[in-house]
Amino acid sequence: MADPCVLGVDLGGTAIKLGLFSLQGELLSEHQRPTPQPATPGSVCVEIVDAINCLDPDGQAAVVGIGLPGPMDAEARVARICINLPGWEEVPLAAWLEPRLKRSVTLANDGNCALVGEAWKGAAAGCSDVLLLTLGTGVGGGVMVGGQLFTGHNGAAAEPGLITLFPDGPDCNSGNRGSLEQFASISGLKRLSGVEPSSLAMAASCGDAKALAHWERYGQLLGTGISSLVYLFTPQLVLVGGGLAGASEYFLPAVRREVSTRVQAVSREGLQIKACALGNGAGRLGAACLAIQRLLEAPSPQAG
Numbered sequence: 001m002a003d004p005c006v007l008g009v010d011l012g013g014t015a016i017k018l019g020l021f022s023l024q025g026e027l028l029s030e031h032q033r034p035t036p037q038p039a040t041p042g043s044v045c046v047e048i049v050d051a052i053n054c055l056d057p058d059g060q061a062a063v064v065g066i067g068l069p070g071p072m073d074a075e076a077r078v079a080r081i082c083i084n085l086p087g088w089e090e091v092p093l094a095a096w097l098e099p100r101l102k103r104s105v106t107l108a109n110d111g112n113c114a115l116v117g118e119a120w121k122g123a124a125a126g127c128s129d130v131l132l133l134t135l136g137t138g139v140g141g142g143v144m145v146g147g148q149l150f151t152g153h154n155g156a157a158a159e160p161g162l163i164t165l166f167p168d169g170p171d172c173n174s175g176n177r178g179s180l181e182q183f184a185s186i187s188g189l190k191r192l193s194g195v196e197p198s199s200l201a202m203a204a205s206c207g208d209a210k211a212l213a214h215w216e217r218y219g220q221l222l223g224t225g226i227s228s229l230v231y232l233f234t235p236q237l238v239l240v241g242g243g244l245a246g247a248s249e250y251f252l253p254a255v256r257r258e259v260s261t262r263v264q265a266v267s268r269e270g271l272q273i274k275a276c277a278l279g280n281g282a283g284r285l286g287a288a289c290l291a292i293q294r295l296l297e298a299p300s301p302q303a304g
Contacts, residue, residue: 016051017280029055062103068110079107112151133239161184
């Protein structure tokens with residue numbers, strides 16, 4: 001009989017990333033495919049089922065954890081809202097998927113998943129107070145306080161990308177204006193530089209002064225937002241992940257300078273700011289970890 005394992009799924013605006021993991025967090029196999037466009041709940045549900053059946057055709061994984069870009073309900077079964085995905089309001093995704101997959105499903109915010117993954121096997125291992133931001137189609141994130149995820153009232157926290165950076169800035173799908181997401185996401189960087197992030201990173205790697213200046217400005221804006229969050233949570237570690245983190249060498253120095261300028265010394269004592277260690281794999285690993293904790297390790301209702 002095969003050893004028990006678990007599936008972790010990371011649903012993003014552009015890609016669905018899946019991993020089959022042992023209960024110790026070892027990646028056994030992986031699969032990735034584009035997120036259907038438009039990414040409506042029905043089309044995404046069908047795509048997730050097909051992707052899981054492709055990765056795990058024999059049903060080896062006992063449970064499934066799925067990270068999504070938005071808050072879940074308290075029972076981790078309903079996607080309350082995913083502001084950058086069309087039609088995602090109060091979507092009972094776990095209830096839709098379980099009869100099709102014939103196994104239990106739990107949901108979590110994708111930023112929280114990335115943070116759990118990094119805390120288990122990555123850059124946040126051994127840390128108790130951590131702020132993580134995912135820089136991609138949107139800007140998500142997660143917060144760990146005292147070794148526990150901070151999820152706030154009804155599980156809707158934390159959404160660090162939705163804090164206000166400029167009150168009169170561009171409209172945000174959240175209803176806010178000038179949110180950090182509007183400046184630190186892929187579309188925000190494209191608005192700032194006029195080119196695709198991959199092209200901007202390539203130009204910076206060749207020493208192009210204009211590209212380096214755009215990354216510098218991007219780092220200043222991101223650092224301004226992070227400064228507010230540092231004052232709120234005083235973490236020992238700030239991590240940046242998501243697609244744009246691959247170019248972190250070009251913007252993290254500016255982030256660090258901005259934080260050191262804006263945040264008083266007592267609030268940033270010992271603070272480290274660095275890129276995630278697991279890259280785009282953190283989210284699916286964290287989703288798998290939460291599935292293990294909630295569905296395999298949790299005491300049964302009959303237990304005392």
